[in-house]
Amino acid sequence: MRLMFRWLVRIAASLVALAVLAILLIYYLASQSLPDYDRTVPVADLVAPVEIVRDNANVPHILGESDTDVFFGLGYTHAQDRLWQMTILRRTVQGRLSEVFGNRTVAIDRLMRRLDLYRLAQQSVSAQDDQTRAALAAYSAGVNARLGEINERALGRGAPEMFLFNAPIAPWQPADSLALVKLMGLQLSGQMANEVLRARTALMLDDPARLADIMPDAPGTAIAALPEYASLFPDLPRFAQGIPMPDDPLSPFPRPGLAGASNGWAAAPSRSASGGTLLANDPHLGFTAPSIWYLARLELAKGGVIGATIPGIPVVLTGRSARLGWGLTSAYLDDQDLFIEKLNPDNAEEYLTPEGYKRFKSRPSIVEIKGEKPITLTLRWTENGPVLPGSLYNLASVTPKGHVAALGWTVLNPQDTTLSAAISIMGAGSVQEAIAAAEGYIGPAQNLQLVDQENIAMKMIGWVPRRDPDHQSQGRLPSQGWRAENRWQGRMPYASNPEFVAPRGGILGNTNNKVVDRPFPDHISFLWGDTQRINRWNRLMQARQVHTRDSFIEAQLDPVSFTARTLLPLIGADLWFTGEAAPEGTPERRRQTALRLLADWNGEMNEHLPEPLIYAAWLRALQDRLIRDDLGPLADAFTHVEPLFIERVFRDIDGASAWCNVRQSARTETCTDMARLALDDALVWIGERYGTALESLRWGDAHQAMQDHQILGDVPLLKYFVNIRQSTSGGDNTLQRGRTIGTGPEPFRNVHGPGYRGVYDFADPDSSVFVISTGQSGHFLSRHYEDLAQLWRRGEYIPMSLDMGLARAGAVGVTQLVPAE
Known part of the structure; x- marks a missing residue:
């Protein structure tokens, strides 16, 4: 017995020792790819030396003798810190993820091949101006210099993920960067998904007038009545079920309600305490680890530029120079239309046009799959755009038999000069120069906020499709592609894009809200990203005669929900006390305890309070009760509470209180009944997940920022090293925006928000500040993987200075790239 025990101890000790050795070996191999920031690197393709000074937050300050040398350095630093992220983004837009991940990503690759974004990017290289082509070539050479260094010195394949998913990395090409711009456009687009959902909802509702309740227009002048979708396609089943699309962290197709968003505002000297212009910007995208954003400073011939870049793209997208500051918010331009194309019943290779039947433009495309046989797709294009599969946003449920759906989208331009415009904006010296430079910007459409030393402005940039005034659905529903009046007729002139320069009040801004109220077809959009945050922003801006950098920071971090303050008195009108x-x-x-807490609450979505969780759960349960009876399973597609819908119902606007009555029940329910029942539903749900002690609840426990690694985030044990999760304040409708996922067992997880924040003060430019939500490095063993995350969560920032003395004072390393002999 004693002998057996000794052997068991020896075996256990051996297993532990082997496990420790395995961990040490894995750590050793992974750590080989940690970049050394303090060294001299001979580079074959370099003409003059480039210096990369990394300040104490690991923000690279890149200096060279020419702009091309600086872009070379940016490519090198991006590849040093974010090589895995860059290669995954490139494979995504190419539709080549399955070569690495096998069957898991085949559906994503199929969809990306249909859009053909990478081929369009290749065609767009020749359309760039000389400055941009030079920047692209130099940037690509910088990325490839780092790849060459990895191959020559065996630096752990460049990233720890490469050991688990070994695949060759092709040299970086200028088209790769242009393709990533188009990929960002896809991630920011929500019009296509909204068209499909609108059509599906129209088919489900017995009363067409109720569509204006559940999918309301932003407040403003009403539009003319639209046709019922069923009248456009009479043969379509009224209650067709959809086909699910892939739900994977690698998918670039935004979930409904999770397309681009942002905040940006500016103050003129007359409204600034310091007498200089102010600008604040925080673009909102899906959270990942590492962040999509990467901070950098470029010392160009026209002067220093500092701000946020996206690895793979050689431009500071939001930031400042010594003379100009610029920020971006999603414009919500209606830049996508779905066209239902009628097939020739005698020849499925032809589709109907205003001139008769024509053949699809088609070509084969082979998708390689790791460990499986490749598959061949036939890509088809009509005159309106690429033919899409029925799985995308449940298109199959709104596409009649004998028809296919095609997409019209401004980003599908083979002569796309968006990057040239972005680089020109970066080099502009004044508001007017930047507005002129943005004319070549095609998509994704953005609101460009600008400040120089004296002026402030906002201009919507991006190509606006020209639609016929007689368009059947005004671009709000999939339309008949064979009718001439539904087709695009070129673009609107850039001068007609909304523009606001030097407003009389001295303050301008955008929270993705409606910016103009023009009749169709000059309308810009019917779908806007915000009807709520703008009200809180307006109050904060008008509450002060003058603003400071700190008051702009306070507004960026404001967690008060205008929506809660508006809706709670409505839905609880007959329940309080x-x-x-x-x-x-x-x-x-x-119920009484919950109502007492909410009655004393000021609407602050603070992570430490219980009231935000009670409120959010109540509103979610209430909307579900209101629409489930009418929409059935389609109610699951409405993942986020629509405040205007709740308000319309409880104010009985145009008879909207009809939603409160349950059609299947014998009695007639009132809106008070629904509010009480929904509150009980919410409290049961909270009790099951967070306990019944309401006063002890914390919003932050439910509202955690989910900055997860897209590949390793679900791997047992490893996920604790690669995921960055934090309790956060804010919510769907606060300026400190933390958009919830809206589905699953944890619907209030924070998955979409300000991965970058910047505030620029042109009275003292070097007092400007910025931060990203993770860290600069994409290597999870680096101390810079999450060093900025806690600052971001606490609402703190780091200096955004062009002072090289400050950068050198606390530098974590200085890299010298020198020409090889």
Whole structure:
């Protein structure tokens, strides 16, 4: 017995020792790819030396003798810190993820091949101006210099992920960067998904007038009545079920309600305490680890530029120079239209046009799959755009038999000069120069906020499709592609894009809200990203005669929900303080406790408070009760509460209170009944997940920022090293925006928000500040993988200075790239 025990101990000790050795070996191999920031690197393709000074936050300050040398250095630093991220983004837009990840990503590759973004990017290289082509070539050479260094010195394949997913990395090409711009456009686009959902909802509703309730227009002048979708396609089943699309962290197709968003505002000297212009910007995208953003400073011939870049793209997208500051918010331009194309019943290779049947433009495309046989797709294009599969946003459910759907989209331009425009904006010296430089910007459409030393401005940049005034659906629903009046007729002139220069009030801004109220077809959009945050922003801006950098920071970090302050008095109008005392532990007592907490609450979505969780759960349960009866399973597609819908129902606008009555029940329910029942639903749900002690709840426990590694985030044990999760304040409708996922067992997870924040003060430019939500490095063993995350969570920033003395004072390393002999 004693001998057996000794052997068991020896075996256990051996297994532990082997496990420790395996961990040490894995750590050793992974750590080989950690970049050395403090060295001299001979580079074959370099003409003159480039110096890369990394300040104490690991922000590279890149100096060279020419602009091309500086772009070379940016390519090198991007590849040093974010090589895995860059290669995954490139494979995504190429539709080549399955070569690495096998069957898991085949559906994504199929969709990306249909859009053909990479081929369009290749065609766009020749359309760039000389400055941009030189920048692209130099940037690509910088990335490839780092790849050459990795291959020559065996630097752990460049990233720890490469050991798990070994695949060759092709040299970087100028088209790769242009393709990533188009990929960002896809991630920011929400019009296509909205068209499909609008059509599906129209088919489900018995009363067409109710569509304006559940999918309301932003407040403003009403539009003319639209045709019912069923009348456009009479043969379409009224209650067709959809086909699910891939739901994978690698998918670039935004979930409904999770397309681009942002905040940006500016103050003129007359509204600034320091007498200089102010600009604040925080673009919102899906959270990942590492962040999509990367901070950098470029010392160009026209002067220093500092701000946020995206690895793979050689431009500071939002930032400042010594003379100009610029920020971006999603414009929500209606730049996508779905066209239902009728097939020739005698020849499926032809589709109907205004001139008769024509053949699709088609070509084969082979998708290689790791460990499996390749598959061959036939890519088809009509005159309106690429033919899409029925799985995308459930297109199959709104596409009649004998038809296919095609996409018209401004980003599908083979002569796309968006990057040239972005680089020109970066080099502009004044508001007017930047507005002129943006004319070549095609997509994705953005609101460009600008400040120079004296002026402030906002200009919508991006090509606006020209639509016929007689368009059947005004671009709001999939339309008949064979009718001439539904087709695009070129673009609107750039001068007609909304523009606001030197406003009389001295302040301008955008929270993805409606910016103009023009009749169709000059309308810009019917779908806007915000009807709520703008109200809180307006209050904060007008509450002060003059603003400072700190007051702009305060507005960026404001967690107060205008929506909660507006809706709670409506939905609880007949519930506040009306019940009799109830015994402890009963549902009535919990309801009374919840109502008491909410009655004393000021609408602040603070992570440490219980009220935001009670409020969010109540509104979510209420909307589900209101629409489930009418929409059935389609109710699951409405993942986020629509505040205007709730308001319309409880104010009974145009008879919207009809949603409160449950059609299947014998009695007639009132909106008060629904509010009470929904609150009980919410409290049961909270009790099951977070406990019944309402006063002890914390919003932050439910509202965690989910900055997960897209590949390793679900791997047992490893996920604790690669994921960055933090309790956060804010919510769907606050300026400190933390958009919830809206689905699953944890619907309030924070998955979409300000991965970058910057505030620029042109009275003292070097007092400007910025931050990203993770760290600069994409290597999870680096101390710079998450060193900025806690600052970001606490609402803190790092200096955004062009002072090289400050950068050198606390530098974590200085890299010298020198021409090889």
